[in-house]
Each structure stands twice: as structure tokens, then as C-alpha cells.
Amino acid sequence: MAKYKNVADELRKQIKQGNYPKGGQLPNQNELAEKFDTSRVTIKKALDLLSVEGLVFSVQGSGTYIKKNIAQISDTGIKIGQNIGLTHQIGEQTELVNKVLAFNVRFPSDEECEQLMIKNESPVYEIKRLRVINNRPYSIEYSLLPVELVPNITPAILEHSVYDYIRQDVGLVFGGNQQFIKAAPPNEEDRQYLNCKDNEPVLEVTKVMFLENGRPFEYSKVRHRYDMVEMCFNNTQQE
Amino acid sequence: MAKYKNVADELRKQIKQGNYPKGGQLPNQNELAEKFDTSRVTIKKALDLLSVEGLVFSVQGSGTYIKKNIAQISDTGIKIGQNIGLTHQIGEQTELVNKVLAFNVRFPSDEECEQLMIKNESPVYEIKRLRVINNRPYSIEYSLLPVELVPNITPAILEHSVYDYIRQDVGLVFGGNQQFIKAAPPNEEDRQYLNCKDNEPVLEVTKVMFLENGRPFEYSKVRHRYDMVEMCFNNTQQE
């Protein structure tokens, strides 16, 4: 583990524990560098991480401060960008059931080829799952995975966590992802599986997941019941 | 302007011009450092920027490559996190009209105080605007701005761009923002102003905008017609 990540972890822990008062100032970068026995550049990199996470902000010439409204950010909604999979994203007392509605293999369409950067002849798994949380329908997920990248998927895997399987068993390392989010009126399947009434919309999230090496390994569309999910996003300094 | 931003700008321009083939490899960091007459660390920082933007990705031990599906990312939808304001986010041939539906001053509620980090006695502007693009209703925006931070707002400003006013006339510098996104059934105002039918939902975006010094200067809720907007988001390496 890189040193700057360790420093960030430690500072994050201390901040969340309340060792520094909310709205308060952190020690300056030189002090932190000494305290963590490292260089100032490394401290800066750690602080940049925390800044992206929305925990602190820095003002040139003044100092680095702890944001006042931290609690709400980390507790509400689902963080955009986290690719740990829904299985690990929900709380402790909640019960998540993945019901497999469809599981096939087929050749991809032209659009799917482009998104997944594969050839037309390269087969993909086509998966449709219903997510149920505490006995309430939560979302329908339509996902495509190239067989050559993620082989040997089974219904048992689908009922647990695909991402766990990909990481732990296939041994792939995740990179970034792209997401497109919009609202949509309910369609037939939303009404059937999510119990949407005519005026109850869904939040549709289209996502392409990438490996560390830049190859896409999943192209998915998830339709959430509007009252079960809120996506949250934290954006840092621009120019 | 920082050197690493200049390097990023230059590389971005070259990539978008197609000087490097899509899916191709960039020169290695040492070559780039020499070419731009700078250090490798600075090159790395520039490449990190482009990586966050989704233009390139790096593989340790192998090289830095140009992403294949760039066009779609930059052209579709509205980028989450850009705080340039809608006025500058839409294209050239489009006509944006801001119709002011309400413009008041009042004291904030407790929740609003917390979001804006101000006191109950500190007045806020309360603004309701309808956005119309090419004669089609686009979104309703409800926003609150502390009078002490952003004084002297006028209807004329509201019809143009509030963000332009804040930056150019008030002279404040923007920092980051937090956004919460969900789908919602249409309410009375959505039906009235956005012409939503009963089954036509809205995409609701709640946003807190921060200044460079960490102070919030705007708390807003925007309800978009579901068929007029898609938010897109690009997320990079985790772990």
C-alpha cells in the first residue's frame, strides 16, 4: 500500500472519530510530514485524496480545514463511482436477495461491441436480475459481460455477487467506470417486477465498468424504483 | 497557470485533434518530460488529470493509452460536477430562456441554515426559475443564496446567468459541490411548467455549491423533464 494512502486512511479515521473539531483546522503540511515521518509532497497527495472525498478543503495561504457537513454525505444515498457492487454497499441489517430473471449467452450487437470493445463473434453473458431488499423490490439490472474476460459464470454466482466473483475468483483488478443517469417512466417490466404504478418512475443508470488495464468488462443498465435510491456525488475544485 | 495544467491542455488538444490514434499509446513519461521541458512528476500530474477526464488510462509496466470511446463521453448529456452553469453548458444553436417565476428574500429554515452554514437571522434570496430551451420547457430551478455572500441580485441577472454574476461581478471563486440525484413523479408545478403528464417523471438534482474557501454559496434543487437531460459521470481508479 502506498504511503500517501496510509496517511489518508489514518487522517480519515481521526477526522471521523472527531479528533479534530468540525470546521477546525488541520496541522499544517510540514507538521503532518514530520508526524507521519514522510515528505510534504506525500502529505499533500493524501490531503488531495481527502479533499476529493469531501472531507477537507485547503485554502492557499491559510490552511487545511475540516468540512462541517460530513455526516450527511457519507450516510445518504449510494455513492456514484463506488464499484464495490450493491452487495457490499447496503447496510448491515438489510437483507439483499438477487433473483435471476434471465441468464443467457449470445452474440453482442454493434452498439454493445463498441461499448465493450469486443468483436461481434465474441459471445457475452446476458443477465437479468431483480434486486430485493428487505422484501421490497429495489431494482432490475440488465448486464452484459464478455465470456472471454469473465468465464464460467453460474446462477449461484449471480445470486451472490458478480463483482466478488470477478475480483476474488477470476482475479481481475477493477479500474474506473462511466455512468449515465436519467429518469424514465415505468415500462412493462418495471410494473411487473418493481411494482411501479403508472406514475412511479425509475432512475436508470447505464454503466460501463473498466478493468485496471482499460478494458471494459461489463455494460449494464439498472432501473431503480424512484423511492429506493438516491445517487450522491462529491465534486472538487475546478478552475 | 500551473505547468501541469498547460501540459494537460496541450495533450488534450492533440488527442482530440487525433494526433495520436485512438487506442494508441502515448510517448512514455520520460519522453514527454523532455518534450515539454519539465520533470516526470509534472507529466504524471498532467496525465492524472486526463485520466480523471476519461481521455487516457495508464497501465503500470506497460504504458499510457488513449481511450477508444472518447466521442460519446464528451458529447452526451450534462457532465456532473461542471459548475459553469447551464448558460454555458448548452450548445451553440440552442436558445436558452430563463423565466423568473419567483424572486424573494426571506429567513432560512433550520435545514437550509445547516446546508448553507449560516445563521437563522441571515437572509437568503429565494429564486424560482423556469428554463426553456428552444421553446421547450427544460427544468425548474429552486435556489437559495445567502444575501451576505451574493448581494444585489436583480431580475435582470436571473434572466441571464447567476454564476456569471457571482464570478465576474461579485468576484467570488468557485470550489467544489455536492450533488444528490433521484427520480421523482411529477408534482403540480412540474405539470404546470414542464408540461409533465402524470406518467412523465422528473430528474431531481439537489446541489450545494461551495466557494474556494469552503463556504457554501448556493443550495438548489432542480427538477428536469426526464426526456431533456441525462447526467454523465466519469469515475477513475479506486483501490
Place this chain on the structure above:
DNA sequence: TAGTGGTCTAGACCACCCT
């Protein structure tokens, strides 16, 4: 003016990929 964060450099070592 003193203190702080932002940036930059040159050089170094390591982990990883590919052949």
C-alpha cells in the same frame, strides 16, 4: 511580514508488463 498551501525539480527505487 510570517505562515501556509501550490507547484516544481532531479534523482531514486520499486512493481509491474512483456518478450
Place this chain on the structure above:
DNA sequence: GGGTGGTCTAGACCACTAA
């Protein structure tokens, strides 16, 4: 084993803030 990116250091200079 040679090439690549990831990280780290010590020291430096600058821009900005705050008194």
C-alpha cells in the same frame, strides 16, 4: 532483462492569507 508507470524524497520558489 529492459522498459514502463507508481511512488517517494529533500529542497526550493511562488502565491496567497492574515495580522
